[in-house]
Amino acid sequence: MTDILSARDEEAALEELHRLGCTDGLPVVIPTAERVSRMVLASGLDADMMLGTMGPGHGIATVEKVAIAAVMAGCKPDYMPVVVAAVKAVIEPEFDLTEMQATTHCTAPLIIVNGPARHTCGPIASGTGALGPGHRANATIGRALRLTMINIGKARPGSSDMALLGHPGKFTFCLAEDEEASPFTPLHVSRGFEADDSVVTVLGAEAPHSVIYAGNGDDPNSYKSLLELLAMGLANPPSNNGTLTGGCATVVLNPEHTAILHGAGLTREDIAQELYERSFVEASIVKRLFSQFAGANPQDRMAFKGPEQILILQAGGSGVYSMVMPSWCVGAHANAAVSVKVEADLFCEIPGLATA
Template structure:
């Protein structure tokens, strides 16, 4: 049962929540009963329905508690189905939430939204500045997931959340794929879902690393340079992907860079295979730079176990820069990405409260 708190007014309630460590450090919307009830109704599920437990504190996540986090984060009820799907994804044992919450590495759940929910539960931005400020759905949905991790999972900086520095994605880290303008099929369809499904894919990732590329449009081989640069960003020598190896990572291509690869006749699977082959660190470099990880007979170290670990999507504005998100590569399931279908068709609104 969700703990009920009382205060003389919302200003005092906000200060109380800060003192209790229930916020992410920023002001929150006070989760009064009426607001939480509206979120629960929007989920189409019973408030006491248990989704699972969240590490490292192993708190039990109910729909009502997720609704509390969604209210605090500033979500609209429309966003609730996506928030629920994201919570289901990080609770999945493959995500290794307990280990990820407790690691000293700078990792945070990156949420990638595909399908109709990008609009029906949003709109969730996929274009210019999608990971930056100004997009309410992106900001509040990602923040709601973090608040569940704080208040249900009990991940608190310096005690159970042991990230040495963290990164801003630990506040919110959410974007949609620009499906309409991409030369490739939607990411979720290549992950085995129907194109009309709405899907949230979550992967523990570092902050975005910028990859600059200004190719010659008349050079038919320019795409190879782009692939080389993306691989350098994904598996740069000091990264966990290059040293520890084996974890999933994300490539976010801007429209111009997607076009370069698409015009070269490459599919998403082709790009992943090309990057996989380029993402390695020679044993001698591992020995020279990271002796503690080299072993007795260091060999060439492939950053990924297979091309399937490299998630590729289009988002952002056109220009010189794409982004790569290396990962942590640890945990029992080696930092696996998890995809969950959004049950957006069960959404319902409370009559008469749309403007309240």
């Protein structure tokens, strides 16, 4: 049973939640019993259903507790199936949540949404500014996951969340793939799901690194320059992918860059292979800059174990900027990407339900 707090009014309740360290530092919607009950009902699941435990505090994530986080984050009930799927994803052992919460690295869970839930549980933005402000579903779904990590997983800055600096994605980090505009099969299909499945993929990620490239239509080989630049972003020497190697990373291609690579005859799998082969740090740099990691006979250091560790999707507006997100690369499973099907068919619509 979830503990019940009381306060004289909502202003006092907000201050109490801040005092108890239950917020992310921003104001929250007060999770009254009525609001939480409505969010649980919208999930189609029992309030006391246990989804798993969340480290490092190993709190039990029940549907009710997740609903509390969703209310506090400002979610609409429509978003609840995606929030539940994201929580399920980070709870999977392959995600290394306990280690991720306790690391000094800045990693944060990036949520990628595919399939019909992008529309039925949103809309979840995939176009211009998808990782920026102004998109309620993106902002509140990502924030709800973070609040579960704080209040169920008990990750508190400086005591159990040991990130030296963090990054803004630790408030919220969520977008959808722009499947309609992409010439490639959707990300979730490449990961073994059906096209009409709704899927959440979560992986640890640094803040986005901007990659600038202006195409040259007169040079049929110009796409190779784009591949080189993306690989440089993925395996830049100061990052964990360049130094420690072996973790997943994300490439978000804008529509123009996707068109360049697709126009060169490359599939998503081809792009991943090309980036894998180009993502390395030369032995001379390893020896000169990474002496404590170099060993007796340093070799060229591959950033990834294989192309499957590079997740590629299309999102954002068209132009000269794409983004890459290197990762943490540590933990028993190197903070692997985990994909979970969204059980949106369980959603229980509440007629006339107001947001709060």
